[in-house]
Amino acid sequence: MKLLHSCVAAAALVAFSFSAQAETRVTYKSAKTSSSYYQMAVQIAEAMKEASNGDIIVTVEESQGSVQNVMEAAVRPGNYVFTTPPVLVKLAKGGKAMFEKRANPKLGEIRALFPIPSLTMHFVVGEDSGIESFADMKGKKILIGKGSFGAKEGAKYLKLFGLEGQVELADVELSNAVPALKNGQIDGFVTAGSYPAPNVIEAAAGTGVNVLSLSDDQIAQTKRTKLVIPAGTYAGQDADITTTSLPVVAYTTTQMDDDTAYALTKSFWDQKAKMGKGAAWWNGVDKDLLSNISGKIHPGALKFYDEVGYTITDAQR
Structure with a gap:
């Protein structure tokens, strides 16, 4: 009986060892x-x-x-x-x-x-903001956030496109971007993340938005990678969005x-x-x-x- 127990124990040990090695x-x-x-x-x-x-x-x-x-x-x-x-x-x-x-x-x-x-850049503006291009951001209130990749890129792009000091930067946390847009506190916001971005989905479904496209020349200025967000990714998006990514x-x-x-x-x-x-x-x-x-x-x-x-x-x- 002792021999039987020993054989069973040895077999169990071998099985355990094999399982450990296989994992x-x-x-x-x-x-x-x-x-x-x-x-x-x-x-x-x-x-x-x-x-x-x-x-x-x-x-x-x-x-x-x-x-x-x-x-x-x-x-x-x-x-x-x-x-x-x-x-x-x-x-x-x-x-x-x-x-x-x-x-x-x-x-x-x-x-x-x-x-x-x-990481995909989104420049999101309200449908009734009157913003159809980056130039239209002049004099508008835009939320870019603080400290994040999206905030740094957003500030960089505003400078590259001649809008530094021409845009009012909203002092609102990015997490509050959607309600701020809905309540008219801001005209748009900048966010970076994988697409489709949850906050852009929420904004598009709840208030109606446009996501701005960048021209090839603007993309070249940013020195980032071109990325196309296909039409239909967000509610009301009838055309592809050309933007940048990391x-x-x-x-x-x-x-x-x-x-x-x-x-x-x-x-x-x-x-x-x-x-x-x-x-x-x-x-x-x-x-x-x-x-x-x-x-x-x-x-x-x-x-x-x-x-x-x-x-x-x-x-x-």
Whole structure:
């Protein structure tokens, strides 16, 4: 009997060990919990678990920002995945700008996996505001917020387009933009986020708005990536909106093995349509966004892209 118990215990231990080995754990460093990008991370974690039948477990961690995410790539062991605009990875590898005093050769081991929704600029104005172009903002009251990427970009664009000091900037929190627009306290607001943006959906459905398009010349001045929001994305939007964006990509490092990188990348693209049914921002992600990746893509991810025939440049290999 003792021998039988010993055999059963040994078999259970072997089974447990095999299960532990089969399970792959990944840390996904995202954004603040209040951000839409944190919600995306949770959706990705759920999608990875489902696609792998529980073999890939993704733990989502809150972050204070993309710079922190990049810097941790130099010290985090194992399967570390993080999100950031590609431009920050480029600066980090070159030891430039905010990374000048924090240069680390380990940052050269960062590799891309897949694109996620871009930060998309929205210049939202009330239908009855009389604003049909940027020039029409002169003398109007616009909310751009404070401290965020959208606020900084909004101020930058006003300066670029000759509107600095010509627009009254509303002293209202961006979270109150929709009621402020509805109550006539402001003529419009600036927001940046994945599209369709929840606050723009709310404003379009409740009060009626126009989202301004930028000309090719204006986009060139901003030095940002062109993005087209398809007609019908927002209520009352009959035409495409041409605006700017800041691409965002999920990255890892060379510490991740090829099989794990392949599984994560394949699971992401396989589950993207399903995720899009639950959150429309995934519908704005397609293979064309791969062109926004500067630097190298992880070999495991490359294997998937080559299998499905997605275009990858020599510089990305």
